[in-house]
Amino acid sequence: MTEIPRIFHFVFGLRPQDEPFHLLHYLCLESCRQVNRPEAIHFHYLNEPWGRWWDRIRPALTLHRVDPEPFVRDSARYANSEEGRIVKRRDLVYAHESDFIRLKALATWGGVYADMDTLFLQAMPAELYREQFVIGAEQDAAEQPDPMQQSLCNALMLARPESAFLARWLERMYEVFDGTWSRHSCQEATLVRRAMPAALRVLPKRCFHRHGADRVGVRTLFEGLDEDTSGMYSMHLWAHLWWDEWRNDFTIVHAGMIDEDYVRYAETTYAVAARRFLD
Numbered sequence: 001m002t003e004i005p006r007i008f009h010f011v012f013g014l015r016p017q018d019e020p021f022h023l024l025h026y027l028c029l030e031s032c033r034q035v036n037r038p039e040a041i042h043f044h045y046l047n048e049p050w051g052r053w054w055d056r057i058r059p060a061l062t063l064h065r066v067d068p069e070p071f072v073r074d075s076a077r078y079a080n081s082e083e084g085r086i087v088k089r090r091d092l093v094y095a096h097e098s099d100f101i102r103l104k105a106l107a108t109w110g111g112v113y114a115d116m117d118t119l120f121l122q123a124m125p126a127e128l129y130r131e132q133f134v135i136g137a138e139q140d141a142a143e144q145p146d147p148m149q150q151s152l153c154n155a156l157m158l159a160r161p162e163s164a165f166l167a168r169w170l171e172r173m174y175e176v177f178d179g180t181w182s183r184h185s186c187q188e189a190t191l192v193r194r195a196m197p198a199a200l201r202v203l204p205k206r207c208f209h210r211h212g213a214d215r216v217g218v219r220t221l222f223e224g225l226d227e228d229t230s231g232m233y234s235m236h237l238w239a240h241l242w243w244d245e246w247r248n249d250f251t252i253v254h255a256g257m258i259d260e261d262y263v264r265y266a267e268t269t270y271a272v273a274a275r276r277f278l279d
Contacts, residue, residue, distance in 0.1 A: 002160065003129040003130050003160075004110055004111060004112070004128075004129040004130075004131065004134075004158050004159060004160050005039065005109065005110045005111045006036070006037075006038050006039045006111070006112075006129065007038060007039055007040050007041075007042060007109055007110065007111030007112070008032050008036060008038045008040075008041050008042065008111060008112045008113075008114065009042045009044065009102065009105045009106065009109070009111055009112065009113045009114075010028070010029065010032075010041070010042070010043050010044065010113075010114060010115075010116055011044045011045070011066075011098045011101050011102050011105070011113075011116075012025070012043065012044070012045050012049065012116050013045035013046050013047040013048060013049055014045075014046045014047070014068075014094035014097050014098060014101075015047065015091070015094050016047050017047045017048070017049050017050060019051075020049075020050060020051025020052070020053070020054070021049035021050065021051040021053045021054035021057075022053065022255060022258075023053055023258060023259060023260065023263065024117065024237070024239070024255070024258050025049075025053070025116050025117075026053035026054070026056065026057050027119060027263070027274050027277050027278075028114070028116050028117065028118050028119060028120075029041065029043075029057045029060070029061070029116075030057060030277045031118075031119050031120040031121075031274070031277045032114065032118075032120050033057075033060055034120075034277060035120040035121065035122060035123055036112075036120060036123055036124070037123070038112075040062050041060060041061050041062065042061075042062045042064055042105065042109065042111070043061040043062065043063050043064065044064045044065075044066045044101060044105055045063065045064070045065060045066065046065065046066055046067075046068060048063075048065075064105075066101055068097065069096075069097040069100050069101065071100070071174065071177075072093060072096045072097045072100065072177070073093060073097065075177065075179060077177060077178050077179040078093075078179035079179075080178060080179060081178065081179060081180055083179070083180045083181060084178065084179030084180050087179060087180070087181060088179070092181075092240070095181075095240065096177075096179075096184075099154065099173065099184065099185045100170075100173065102154065102157075103154075103166060103169065103170045103173070104170070106157065106159040106161065106163075106166055107159075107161055107163075107166055107167065107170060108161060109161060110159055110160045110161035110162075110163075111158070111159070112124075112156070112157070112158045113154075113156065113157045113158075113159075114155065114156045114234065115155040115156065115236065115239075116239075117155075117236065117237035117238065117239035118155065118156060118234050118235065118236055118237070119234060119235040119237065119270065119273055119274055120233070120234045120235075121229050121232050121233060121234055121235060121273060122229075122232070122233055123233075124158070124233045128158055128201070129158065131158065131200070131201045132159070132160055132163045132164070132165065132199060132200065132201075133157070133158065133159045133160070133163040133165040133166055133199060133200040133201070134157065134158040134159070134200065134201045134202075134203060135152050135153070135154070135156075135157045135158075135189065135200060135201075135202055135203070136152070136153055136155075136156060136202070136203045136204075136205065136207050136208035136209055137150040137151070137152060137153070137202055137203065137204060137205045137209070138150065138151040138152065138153045138186070138205060138209055138212065138213070139151055139205060139212075140204060140205040140206070143205075147202070148190075148193065148194050148197070149190070150190070150202070151186050151187070151190055152186055152189040152190050152193065152202065153186055153208065153209055153236070154185050154186055154189060155208070155209070155236050156208045156234060156236070163199070163200075164196065164199045165192060165193075165196060165199035165200045168192050168195075168196065168199075169188060169189055169192050172184075172188050172191075172192060173185070173188060176188055204231075206231045206232060207231060207232065207233050207234075208232075208233060208234050208236060209236045210226075210229075210232050210235065211226070211235070211236075211269065213238045213241060214250075215249075215250050215251075217238070218238055218241055218242055218250040218251045219250070219251050220269055221235070221237060221238075221251075221268070221269045221270045222242070222251050222253040222258075222268055222269070222270055223251055223252065223253060223268060224268065224269060225267050225268055225269055225272065226269045227269075227272060229273065235269075235270065235273060237270065238250075239255075242254060242255075243255045258270075260278065263275050263278060264278065
């Protein structure tokens with residue numbers, strides 16, 4: 001039986017790289033390399049990163065320079081809603097470009113896609129690679145008891161290139177894209193699932209997104225300590241909610257605070273899990 005290939009895909013550098021490659025991003029790729037032992041790590045970029053952490057991980061990667069997504073960049077649909085205007089004003093259009101690029105990469109090669117704010121904890125079981133398409137829920141049964149209503153998160157996915165769910169979702173993304181944050185991505189994935197539930201496998205929230213995209217979840221990652229990683233294959237860090245120093249509504253931690261000392265010595269969920277991937 002043909003399986004999902006053990007190839008991992010990452011998308012990065014869709015904006016100019018004005019700062020060196022961050023330690024957190026290095027740890028994402030290094031944890032992938034150590035935990036999953038992939039056949040290849042495909043790094044899809046528009047602007048190549050730079051800096052000492054990039055120099056360290058670059059030899060382990062297969063680089064693919066991608067083209068911009070004019071359908072997204074030139075879209076007039078951002079002007080049709082307040083949310084879309086905020087996305088455009090805050091220069092977050094690159095995230096929408098990534099939504100399309102990641103599905104195209106999976107449709108071309110198959111494999112595993114993960115966001116760059118992922119930390120891998122344990123290898124995914126072989127049975128997942130025998131599925132057609134795998135994605136994780138953003139909500140558990142306590143938050144949303146109806147599985148068909150649960151939001152699906154495109155931050156980590158496994159797919160065969162011929163996946164029917166993947167093909168339908170990508171087709172629908174072009175049709176429903178409206179400039180809002182997730183109408184075409186996570187919301188549409190949920191709708192496509194209802195139409196073809198047998199075409200994919202949805203994993204419980206704990207597997208990929210144990211700590212949610214809310215104040216409790218983000219603060220637990222970077223200020224609190226949760227050492228129970230049972231049933232977790234990876235940790236999603238929701239970087240868009242806290243990366244910039246001015247963004248302190250979810251946590252007091254920002255990207256400038258996550259350095260080697262933080263990873264080595266902080267007693268927080270992320271630091272404790274990530275330090276084993278430093279030398």
